[in-house]
Amino acid sequence: MTVRSYRDLVVWKKGMALAASVYRLTRQLPKHEEYRISGQMIRAATSVPANIAEGHGRGTRRDYAHFVSIAKGSLAELETFLLLVAELDLAPSTATDLVLAQAEEVGRMLTALRARLVSNPPCSPEPNP
Structure with missing residues (x-):
């Protein structure tokens, strides 16, 4: 499959699914956490696919x-926020465990993507004879 857009990237799609899961999870948190940990969790979660998209749109592999x-x-x-939510019993552990598993999968994918970007130099064209 040819990647023409960041939207073609599986890691971006999984990052979007993770962000959606975080939105759903934060709805289960106590109302008094709305402007505390909920907002921070949402910002961190949405930052993941947003940075993948921005990086893909940059001109260099280094960027x-x-x-x-x-x-x-x-x-x-x-x-870290998910672990704190679990520690404080602010949401059902089944919900936090599910989102943590998603986060771990996205983390492995990001690690692999970064390793490929850093280790594989771009292909250079054949020299002209």
């Missing part, structure tokens, strides 16, 4: 790898 790294940082932030 792309940089934005993938930012996405990984946002993902780590989200995982």
Whole structure:
């Protein structure tokens, strides 16, 4: 499959699904958390696919790898909030466990994508005879 847009990337699609799951999870949190942890979780979650998209739109592999790294940082932030929500019993553990599993999958994909971007130099054209 040829990647013509960031929307063709499986990691972006899974990042979007993760963000949607976080939105659904935050609806289950107590109302008093709406402007506390809920907002931070949503910002971190939406930052993951947004940075994948922005990196893909950049002109160089180095820039792309940089934005993938930012996405990984946002993902780590989200995982920290999810663990805190679980620790404080702010949401059912089944819900947080599901979202954490999604986050771990996206994290593995981001790690693999960044490794490919950093290690594989772009193909150079054949020299003219």
